[in-house]
Amino acid sequence: MKILVAVKRVIDYNVQVRVKDDGSGVVTENVKMSTNPPDDNAIEEAVKIKESGKAKEIVAITVGEEKAQETVRKALAVGADRGIHVKVGGAIEPLAVSKILKKIVDKEKPDLVFMGKQAIDDDCNQTGQMLSALLNWPQATFASKIEIKDRKLEVIREIDEGLETIEINTPAIVTCDLRLNEPRYASLPNIMKAKKKPIEQLNASDLGVDVSPKIQQLKVEEPPKRKAGIKVSSVAELVQKLKNEAKVI
Amino acid sequence: MGRESMEYDVVIIGGGPSGLSTAIKLKQLDSNLNVCLLEKASEIGAHILSGNVFETRALDELLPNWRELNSPIKTKVSKEKFLFLGKTKSLSWPTWLLPKVQQNHNNYIISLANLCRWLAEQAEALGVEIFPGFPASEILYNQDGSVKGVATQDMGIDKEGNKKDSFEPGIELLGKVTVFAEGCRGHLGKQLIEKFNLSKDTDPQQYGIGFKEIWEIEDKNHEEGMVMHTAGWPLDNNTYGGSFMYHAENKQVFLGYVIGLDYKNPHLSPYDEFQRFKTHPAIRKIIERGKRISYGARALIEGGLQSLPQMFMPGALLVGCDAGTLNMPKIKGSHTAMKSGMIAAETIIENIRENKNLSIYEEKFKKSWIYEELHAARNVKPSFSWGLILGIIFTGIDQILFKGKLPFTLKHKHADHETLKFANEMPKINYPKYDNIITFDKTSSVYLTGTNHADNQPVHLKLKDPNLPTNYTLDKFDEPAQRYCPAGVYEIQKENDINKFVINSQNCIHCKTCDIKEPSQNITWVTPEGSGGPKYGNM
Numbered sequence: 112m113k114i115l116v117a118v119k120r121v122i123d124y125n126v127q128v129r130v131k132d133d134g135s136g137v138v139t140e141n142v143k144m145s146t147n148p149p150d151d152n153a154i155e156e157a158v159k160i161k162e163s164g165k166a167k168e169i170v171a172i173t174v175g176e177e178k179a180q181e182t183v184r185k186a187l188a189v190g191a192d193r194g195i196h197v198k199v200g201g202a203i204e205p206l207a208v209s210k211i212l213k214k215i216v217d218k219e220k221p222d223l224v225f226m227g228k229q230a231i232d233d234d235c236n237q238t239g240q241m242l243s244a245l246l247n248w249p250q251a252t253f254a255s256k257i258e259i260k261d262r263k264l265e266v267i268r269e270i271d272e273g274l275e276t277i278e279i280n281t282p283a284i285v286t287c288d289l290r291l292n293e294p295r296y297a298s299l300p301n302i303m304k305a306k307k308k309p310i311e312q313l314n315a316s317d318l319g320v321d322v323s324p325k326i327q328q329l330k331v332e333e334p335p336k337r338k339a340g341i342k343v344s345s346v347a348e349l350v351q352k353l354k355n356e357a358k359v360i
Numbered sequence: 361m362g363r364e365s366m367e368y369d370v371v372i373i374g375g376g377p378s379g380l381s382t383a384i385k386l387k388q389l390d391s392n393l394n395v396c397l398l399e400k401a402s403e404i405g406a407h408i409l410s411g412n413v414f415e416t417r418a419l420d421e422l423l424p425n426w427r428e429l430n431s432p433i434k435t436k437v438s439k440e441k442f443l444f445l446g447k448t449k450s451l452s453w454p455t456w457l458l459p460k461v462q463q464n465h466n467n468y469i470i471s472l473a474n475l476c477r478w479l480a481e482q483a484e485a486l487g488v489e490i491f492p493g494f495p496a497s498e499i500l501y502n503q504d505g506s507v508k509g510v511a512t513q514d515m516g517i518d519k520e521g522n523k524k525d526s527f528e529p530g531i532e533l534l535g536k537v538t539v540f541a542e543g544c545r546g547h548l549g550k551q552l553i554e555k556f557n558l559s560k561d562t563d564p565q566q567y568g569i570g571f572k573e574i575w576e577i578e579d580k581n582h583e584e585g586m587v588m589h590t591a592g593w594p595l596d597n598n599t600y601g602g603s604f605m606y607h608a609e610n611k612q613v614f615l616g617y618v619i620g621l622d623y624k625n626p627h628l629s630p631y632d633e634f635q636r637f638k639t640h641p642a643i644r645k646i647i648e649r650g651k652r653i654s655y656g657a658r659a660l661i662e663g664g665l666q667s668l669p670q671m672f673m674p675g676a677l678l679v680g681c682d683a684g685t686l687n688m689p690k691i692k693g694s695h696t697a698m699k700s701g702m703i704a705a706e707t708i709i710e711n712i713r714e715n716k717n718l719s720i721y722e723e724k725f726k727k728s729w730i731y732e733e734l735h736a737a738r739n740v741k742p743s744f745s746w747g748l749i750l751g752i753i754f755t756g757i758d759q760i761l762f763k764g765k766l767p768f769t770l771k772h773k774h775a776d777h778e779t780l781k782f783a784n785e786m787p788k789i790n791y792p793k794y795d796n797i798i799t800f801d802k803t804s805s806v807y808l809t810g811t812n813h814a815d816n817q818p819v820h821l822k823l824k825d826p827n828l829p830t831n832y833t834l835d836k837f838d839e840p841a842q843r844y845c846p847a848g849v850y851e852i853q854k855e856n857d858i859n860k861f862v863i864n865s866q867n868c869i870h871c872k873t874c875d876i877k878e879p880s881q882n883i884t885w886v887t888p889e890g891s892g893g894p895k896y897g898n899m
Binding site: 123125126127129132140141142143145293294295296298299300302303 | 364366402403406471474489491494512515516524525526528531576653807808810811812890895897898
């Protein structure tokens with residue numbers, strides 16, 4: 112079995128994101144970038160499956176600017192066998208990414224495609240679903256447990272009402288939740304070995320995919336600042352304020 | 361133990377200016393050498409914090425074509441100011457009356473973090489193997505007592521010391537020579553200085569704590585290339601310190617404050633002095649309508665030549681501020697750190713090729729321009745132990761009239777942890793409330809540093825005696841850790857009338873001030889799990 116894992120380079124989750132003065136986006140200069148956290152879970156799960164003997168090869172893929180290659184390199188350091196980097200300058204939308212992934216799937220013919228349930232930068236939560244539609248493959252989203260059963264997958268999904276267990280046929284797309292596993296650390300010797308693993312570089316245009324944006328972004332703004340709270344001296348005062356000022360009771 | 365080990369010609373600990381310069385120079389002198397460099401931060405530069413007005417002297421020697429290599433050194437100093445601050449007034453001191461070491465017109469305003477990122481690219485292009493996210497936590501010795509290398513921190517250990525599922529053992533990195541370039545108060549450097557008694561002939565080391573904030577300010581207040589320093593308010597005459605404000609590119613100013621850690625009043629809060637400083641009319645008017653985008657703090661070395669330990673030992677060298685090469689009156693340490701690394705590289709080449717003893721490092725150091733600089737600078741910092749006014753008068757005589765060549769050397773008498781007086785003997789200080797416009801509390805400041813440590817790991821701030829803070833330090837010194845820590849790591853909490861000393865180690869921004877200033881030396885800073893700590897951008 113062969114698993115394709117898609118990873119994305121995003122602003123590190125510890126960084127306080129700042130909106131640009133002109134409202135055209137967020138500041139990415141001088142900001143620490145990392146792999147999108149649930150993508151780490153996707154890689155980890157693929158590596159676990161390979162370690163259990165159920166998969167032969169893991170291919171990590173990213174779509175993005177030159178430095179996005181670092182996320183593929185990291186995936187190689189924790190156990191992916193080889194990498195693909197599709198170079199795209201600037202912002203790219205989920206539909207374009209899923210079209211690129213479809214081209215790669217056509218070529219690589221994996222049995223499973225894993226990725227994070229959503230990216231923490233745009234929070235779109237669309238790429239996996241769109242890829243599933245483009246390929247006409249089954250999908251299991253928000254996976255918190257994956258069990259491989261012959262030509263089928265049993266997946267537990269994190270949904271609003273609780274947990275849902277579904278069974279789907281392979282080949283399939285699985286988008287991974289943070290609860291799926293605990294990603295391992297890349298060990299120093301494995302980081303060294305990863306430097307020697309191959310990363311194939313392609314341009315989106317080589318694949319014949321139109322990556323021009325289909326959505327016009329009007330403005331990016333910070334959420335309004337929360338007003339400071341006040342202290343009240345008695346329950347009576349609280350009730351009075353809730354009634355007359357906040358008008359909630 | 362079953363730890364893997366890897367052998368290199370040279371293992372370098374720390375990806376700051378000194379470590380990276382050592383690595384680059386080594387590969388320039390011999391491209392066949394196997395050189396690796398460990399860095400505890402998640403990426404090179406993420407734990408680097410500095411003013412920084414950069415003198416290019418060392419870089420000119422290391423990479424003479426740096427101007428053609430797309431370096432992040434762009435903003436030349438175009439204007440200089442020095443202000444003495446009173447509570448509301450300020451007096452501008454003519455720059456031609458400043459000692460030459462404090463004149464900056466050939467220097468550049470840079471982000472040292474970005475310079476290090478760029479130096480790391482140069483080093484990698486030469487074949488240096490750089491491993492960010494791997495703190496060296498332990499020194500390894502040969503049977504003859506010489507340094508054999510280091511071990512990296514185990515990853516995936518829980519609070520109680522048990523291995524988690526994600527456990528990944530540390531590995532041993534062995535070098536013919538190991539270079540320690542951890543910066544001020546490196547936790548391995550400290551062990552080496554003690555083990556090899558490297559400070560036996562020197563004065564106690566002197567430290568300061570430096571704060572830095574980056575502000576984006578209004579166009580009309582921004583003068584790219586302008587460098588301003590202040591002395592005076594809010595510090596009293598007996599506390600050593602001052603501010604910097606550098607107008608960098610992109611409407612940013614680098615605003616900072618440095619306070620000597622030899623201060624005496626345990627009620628003093630360096631953080632709050634810095635916050636208060638920003639409310640001075642001369643400063644407020646520049647940043648008032650701006651926005652603070654970064655915050656950080658780091659201890660720095662101030663001891664100079666008198667406190668500089670022996671920098672060589674069997675199998676290893678100390679470079680940069682792991683030893684203490686900062687030039688205090690110049691307020692610069694990057695160029696000397698780089699140069700010390702370059703000399704270390706030359707030493708190592710002769711050691712490996714010709715089997716010369718590493719002690720030639722000292723001879724080379726003494727013949728270099730760093731020594732000349734540090735020698736001329738040596739009397740400035742100790743003279744300020746007489747107070748700001750006498751310090752300035754003496755420094756004028758020493759630096760302007762005698763150009764640092766007075767025929768005597770003043771001593772540093774005390775280590776910084778010895779200088780605190782008892783809390784009941786010293787005045788309490790009432791700091792103003794934060795206005796959330798130009799002054800902020802520690803929590804919101806730490807938030808800007810992007811600091812994180814993986815959950816459920818052992819506390820990396822070790823207490824020799826866990827009861828000392830509440831049994832002794834609280835009573836005698838009003839537990840100054842609550843104030844000297846720039847990240848709010850230490851708190852005294854009252855639970856059912858019993859005082860509890862709380863260590864919020866996840867907030868630690870790796871400045872090392874607690875390791876230096878704790879009056880009984882009760883706190884030891886050790887490395888947390890790799891990648892932990894701040895994620896500084898262009899600091």
